[in-house]
Amino acid sequence: MKMYRKCICEICTCGRHRCPHQPTALHSNAKAFKGTSEYVDKYPPYGNVCQVESLRPKQEYQANHGRMEGITTFRADYIPHETAQRPVHIQDEYRPKTGQMDLGTTYKRDYNEYKIERVAPMRPLENKRTSGGKVNTMPTYKDDYRAWDLQKRQLVKPDYDYQPPAVIFGNPTTFQDDFSPKGLVSTGNFKPPNIARLSQVPFDGVTSHRISYVQHPLEPKFSRPKQVYKPSSQPFDDLTVHQRDYKGQYLDPVKSFKPEHTKVATDSRFDGITEFRDRYQPWEVSLPFVHKQAEYVGPDGKIDLNTTTRIDYVPHKVSMASPIKPVSQSKKNNAPFQGNTTMKEDYKAWEMYRQEKSKLREEIPRPSGKFDGMTTFQSHYVPHGISPVKSFKPVNAVRQSMVPFDDGTIYRTEYTPKMMDICPASFPSPLGYVFENTDIQGHKIFRKVPEAEINTSLVANGVHVPKEVIVMS
Template identity: 30%
Template sequence: MASKCVCQICTCGRHYCKHLPTSFMGKGEKPCRLTEYNAKFKEHKLNKVEPFRPEIKPLPEGKMENKTVQRVDFQPYTVEKPWVRQLEVWKKPPGNMEGLTSYKKEFTGKHISPPLAIRHDAMPSVSGKFQGEPTYKSDYKKWDASPMVKFSQPSTWRPPSQKLDGESTFSRDFRYSYEPPRKSLKPANAAHTSDAPLDDKTGYRTSYIEYPLPPKYQKEKEQYSVPQVPLDDLTTFKRDFQGQGGPRMQSCRPEVKAMASGDPFQDMTTFKNDFKAWPIEKPYCHLPDQYMKPPGKLEHDTTHKLAYREFPIKRTQGFRPASANKQVGNFDGKTNYSIDFKPWEVSPMKVSVRHHYVPPVNPFKGISTQKAHFVEHPINVAKSYRPQVTYESNNAPLEDKTMYRREFTPKEVPLCPATLLENDAGPFSFEKEADNGHRFYNLTNKHLSQLTVNRQQVAVA
């Protein structure tokens, strides 16, 4: 009987061979290209799909019609002027307005004496010169410091007598050689002119017909008329409020006076009475070692002084071209703004005259205008037309039986024969392992009939 690999024995689709090469020459990390798709795929010839795009045909010769769907189906309608609601003219109510308030009628003025100013007396000045010695002068002792001695030798450098020309080594060694400019191989960037006139005729210019337009509607502007009655810009507050008279309110704060005494100031403190001076030793100070001058003399010669040779230097000439002389003329300070601008005459602002406050003659009654004229009306609550949502309670159990639960019958899933490959008591015996990673097994005769039955059950399911 022919041997089969794990991919052919498996019936559930979960077992397969490890497609990795096992030979010494072809072994690597890349998987094998042997797949079910490559084995069973059949190539079919495909016909080229024809496009559904219509062919572009040239337009017929002749004059193009200017009729469109909008021009044919459009019907003009008469447009009426929209209705505008006219505002009602304001009418002044009859009678005079009462300017009395609750504050004016109920307020009673009180006479209060003005508060006294809180001012301290001048501090007494002490005559005479202060005689005393601070703690710093009495405790500080100046130490004797020896002057610093300079151990370096005087410098032997002297400024050169010749002037520095300023010419560098590069400008002295480099000699410029003139080279004529090369001929450019780039084509000339010139426009190609033609003697023939430009054909500027378009379909719009040849087919356009100009129609006369009706005159544009212009709304007449209303002329402004100056009112004959002057504007009354005084408010009720400006007219009625003039401040309340009366003396200034006295302060209830007690008088604050500075405490003055002629007795001398007692400057004795607990620290001065209880302090005892203890003897203090001078702290230890480490003295550095005295400097010892090394024997011999210091040589100030360096490699630069010994190996440097002075060369005559010429001053570098500048390569900057001479600036061109600019001709300075008269400055024309006129601008479009100064020519076109015309100052307008501005009239001075008018200052409004405030009238003096005239208190009312009638006393305040204690009732405001809002309380006297306000009429309370009952509030009618709007009726709701929303339907009432009611829920009916039911104690019956929920019917959760579905068609799937009634008609579903569980079926027994047969065991996949690939699971018995690693078992020694199974129906398969290992034969070999191919170079591409496939493992082949042989089936014994006593288990051949049972494997056929399992495959049939899988096919029926």
């Protein structure tokens, strides 16, 4: 019979047994390496080797065994030294070397010139096959094209010889050359006069609405009759289920577990001495070095304020250019201003009167005299007797029956017991398998045993598996 190997994950049938996988495996392949190497030959494998215990002390909390001293290793071992100012390096004065500078370099000294000849081309010469006949160099354009006798077009532009002006800013502009002054032209106004047209016919006030409107009578508005209030004949029951069934219990008030607030105070006087004042030792500190700025000394003599512009500039007399545009001549009218307008002439003010306010007529007359303190609710209120409301809630009472309880269910009548399968991986050693080894990923590999050896293995392990297991609810 062919034997093969299985993992505990493959033997399990219930899905609850898994091997502890190790994520630090060097290879993803779970198969063991069966090849030979120099390391495997020289170093044979050993049995179970215990892990070497670490000699490193455990990091445990050490409680305080006494009062903490304020002296540190820096304070105990520090020795103050006298410090001096860092010396300043004075740069030497530059003195140029005498004699001529040797401009020779190693490149000029060691370089040897070579005569370079032109490299002959490696490309073979092109064999041109020429014929002995003459080439006709006349193209089709020259053969077919016939030139026309066209006369040169004369320029319409007049000849203008530029002559530079003899006076500064003497060149006139194109606007001055082309602009010809013209007199003022009076144009007629075609706008119609804004005069109101008054009609001599009196306004009759008749409109199309007044002519075409036909008045229809309105139907009376439907009003629903008001229902008369009918009080209930049953007395009002103001008892609720909570008021009827609730029975109050008298309990002691809850005690507070909060500690009492006591003021922490002492009668001793504060002496003002602290650990810093007691152990602090003042050090002598030298003042920082202050650099004194040199006093400003002004230059001797007067300052020459003349510039190249003042010395070389030659002023020119420039006359202001006169405008060519004619001056607009405004006509002054000495006649008095006439304040009449079309609005004042055509508008006639109407006599307006203030409209009176439209007030509703008061239906209820205002009372006269002193208020007696009687309201409409007190005067019209009719007291009614209160009748308790009947509760329609069913009575919460236990109904007892003399008929015996029928506890028969569909599950009890139709349930058939079945054999319960036991997962072979639940045993320390699965039935029919023998533990072989554990691979690098943490899988437990079991080797299948033939059926002839299963009975002997059961007796050796002392595990007896029942044939059928019946489970009843």
